[in-house]
Amino acid sequence: MNNHITAIFQGWLSTATFLFAFLIIPSLTCAIEVSDADLLRMQTRFQEKGSVTYPENNLFSAEKLVLGKMLFFDPRFSTNQQTACATCHNPSLGWQNGLSYTRKIGKSPFPRRTQSLLNMGLDSRYFSDGRAASIEEQVLISIESTAELNIPMERLLAKLAKIPAYLTLFQNAFPYDETAISAENVIQSLATYERSIVSGNAPFDAWIAGDNTALSAQAQHGFILFNRKAGCVACHSGWEFSDHSFHDIGLPDMDIGRANYLPFLAMQFAFKTPSLRNVAKRAPYMHHGGFQTLRSILDHYNESFVRRSSISMHIHPLHLTDDEMDDIVEFLKSLNGSDTQTTLPILPQ
Amino acid sequence: MNALCRLTLLASFLFSGNLYAATYDIIMKNREFSQTEIMINRGDSIRFLNAEENTEHNLFSLSKVYPFEISQQLPGIDVTIPFRKGGSFEVECAIHPTMHLRVMVK
Ligand SMILES: [Cu+2]
Numbered sequence: 001m002n003n004h005i006t007a008i009f010q011g012w013l014s015t016a017t018f019l020f021a022f023l024i025i026p027s028l029t030c031a032i033e034v035s036d037a038d039l040l041r042m043q044t045r046f047q048e049k050g051s052v053t054y055p056e057n058n059l060f061s062a063e064k065l066v067l068g069k070m071l072f073f074d075p076r077f078s079t080n081q082q083t084a085c086a087t088c089h090n091p092s093l094g095w096q097n098g099l100s101y102t103r104k105i106g107k108s109p110f111p112r113r114t115q116s117l118l119n120m121g122l123d124s125r126y127f128s129d130g131r132a133a134s135i136e137e138q139v140l141i142s143i144e145s146t147a148e149l150n151i152p153m154e155r156l157l158a159k160l161a162k163i164p165a166y167l168t169l170f171q172n173a174f175p176y177d178e179t180a181i182s183a184e185n186v187i188q189s190l191a192t193y194e195r196s197i198v199s200g201n202a203p204f205d206a207w208i209a210g211d212n213t214a215l216s217a218q219a220q221h222g223f224i225l226f227n228r229k230a231g232c233v234a235c236h237s238g239w240e241f242s243d244h245s246f247h248d249i250g251l252p253d254m255d256i257g258r259a260n261y262l263p264f265l266a267m268q269f270a271f272k273t274p275s276l277r278n279v280a281k282r283a284p285y286m287h288h289g290g291f292q293t294l295r296s297i298l299d300h301y302n303e304s305f306v307r308r309s310s311i312s313m314h315i316h317p318l319h320l321t322d323d324e325m326d327d328i329v330e331f332l333k334s335l336n337g338s339d340t341q342t343t344l345p346i347l348p349q
Numbered sequence: 350m351n352a353l354c355r356l357t358l359l360a361s362f363l364f365s366g367n368l369y370a371a372t373y374d375i376i377m378k379n380r381e382f383s384q385t386e387i388m389i390n391r392g393d394s395i396r397f398l399n400a401e402e403n404t405e406h407n408l409f410s411l412s413k414v415y416p417f418e419i420s421q422q423l424p425g426i427d428v429t430i431p432f433r434k435g436g437s438f439e440v441e442c443a444i445h446p447t448m449h450l451r452v453m454v455k
Contacts, residue, residue: 312405
């Protein structure tokens with residue numbers, strides 16, 4: 001893959017990264033006071049909620065949504081008959097499961113935390129290492145992976161066929177298909193359900209819409225730090241607070257992440273930027289679940305990240321005080337949305 | 350590759366399109382390429398310029414005939430890539446997966 005161009009540039013670019021990261025950026029950090037116009041400019045960057053797009057070959061239908069939701073909550077398909085998608089992606093726990101490592105059924109544990117499913121429809125690559133290019137591709141992996149539902153598609157279809165009421169549901173959702181219960185249709189329904197999982201409005205949204213009382217002074221200060229001195233906005237940007245991109249943020253972990261698929265220097269230890277919506281409600285954090293509190297994450301970004309050549313140009317010592325870090329945590333809490341309650345479906349018999 | 354073949358390649362490189370080889374600019378700004386497709390002739394080059402204020406890129410092409418990677422390209426840096434082989438190349442950014450550029454080399 002690498003040719004001579006890479007070799008030449010890697011050498012001096014990583015030197016340049018270091019100079020830029022450790023010398024130039026810190027000296028540019030701004031004072032805390034911001035003008036109203038500056039504040040408004042910062043706020044508007046987070047205002048526009050992208051709309052979830054449904055692909056041409058899997059358009060939205062209410063029938064697919066209902067069916068997809070049942071499949072998501074149905075524990076009868078997994079190999080042990082006790083695990084549903086919702087067992088790990090639990091809506092009561094921010095669509096995660098509160099665990100650091102997912103148990104691998106059988107052998108050693110899968111060293112990654114269950115990812116939240118919130119706002120996935122706004123994303124462009126799936127899994128923390130981006131190995132799936134579409135939600136449809138991701139669903140098949142999630143069904144068959146030993147770290148997730150752990151059942152071969154063929155066996156899932158056989159189990160579905162034994163529950164007569166599912167046939168009607170599939171026929172309603174896919175009226176033009178001769179064989180309504182098919183791998184393709186299972187994938188389409190689950191994908192439709194996943195795209196419907198979005199977070200609701202948070203106090204932060206009320207604040208940027210003009211309600212000055214929606215956020216405490218401390219949280220407002222935290223927001224300014226998030227944009228300026230701490231520079232979090234370089235990656236956590238837009239309504240969902242994610243650039244949907246891949247970065248090495250210097251976590252002390254052996255997992256090389258995106259580099260498993262793209263063996264480039266900058267992809268070593270790079271993972272997908274998660275959305276920060278509802279983040280205070282879904283510890284533990286990071287791909288490995290290595291952080292229990294938001295405050296410990298601030299310590300990480302402030303100075304305790306691992307220095308290595310793959311690190312993003314945006315990760316550098318921040319010189320935040322304890323108070324400033326507390327303020328940013330207060331701000332992050334204002335991203336907790338009042339999400340619509342998820343009701344449990346009555347499953348077909 | 351035998352010597353004759355190499356000589357022919359060198360000759361065609363020196364005396365053909367290369368005489369008129371052009372360099373085209375593709376600018377990266379706001380995590381987008383300035384265009385999504387470009388048609389060039391064999392031997393032409395593309396100068397990839399990172400015109401972001403504060404964003405690095407990591408362009409690559411996984412093409413079988415002409416794979417390349419531009420590692421950690423910081424703002425203000427430009428890198429010129431010559432396209433010596435014909436075909437269609439997909440240029441992507443490893444950091445920002447929504448960036449795509451199709452280079453068609455005639
Ligand atoms: Cu990029």
